[in-house]
Amino acid sequence: MKKRKMIVFVMCILLAFSTIIVPDTTNVEAKATKKALKYLKGTWHTASMPGYKVKFTKKYAKYYADYDENFNLLPKNKLGKLKYKKRIVYTKRKKGKWIIKLKNKKGFHYYKTNENDKETLEYWGKLNDVGTYSGSSSLEKWK
Numbered sequence: 001m002k003k004r005k006m007i008v009f010v011m012c013i014l015l016a017f018s019t020i021i022v023p024d025t026t027n028v029e030a031k032a033t034k035k036a037l038k039y040l041k042g043t044w045h046t047a048s049m050p051g052y053k054v055k056f057t058k059k060y061a062k063y064y065a066d067y068d069e070n071f072n073l074l075p076k077n078k079l080g081k082l083k084y085k086k087r088i089v090y091t092k093r094k095k096g097k098w099i100i101k102l103k104n105k106k107g108f109h110y111y112k113t114n115e116n117d118k119e120t121l122e123y124w125g126k127l128n129d130v131g132t133y134s135g136s137s138s139l140e141k142w143k
Contacts, residue, residue, distance in 0.1 A: 044056070046137060114138075
């Protein structure tokens, strides 16, 4: 009987240690794909006032001031001061249209290619919720 209790005890200890899972500590960073970066290359502009010029990098969408200190519109080829940036969570192409998911401190939002104009990225707070669309936060590509 003592042998049996000892075997059960040892098996319980072995099972307890075998179920310990060591978490993977590697950080996985989202990046825009090369195809997405090719599409996003250039300067984008918000419709809101005062607006922002937006540049996309591999990891971020960077928002720059579009006006100088006197609220004069900066030339197309000049970027103002970096105001904030949002991390790119993913980029996805579906049926010829792009979806870019971004994250900031307040949460997630999306840019989606406009159905009729590939030079416009529509802003969506939630991807398929009509009430979260914002025309003034949408982006238009400047050449």
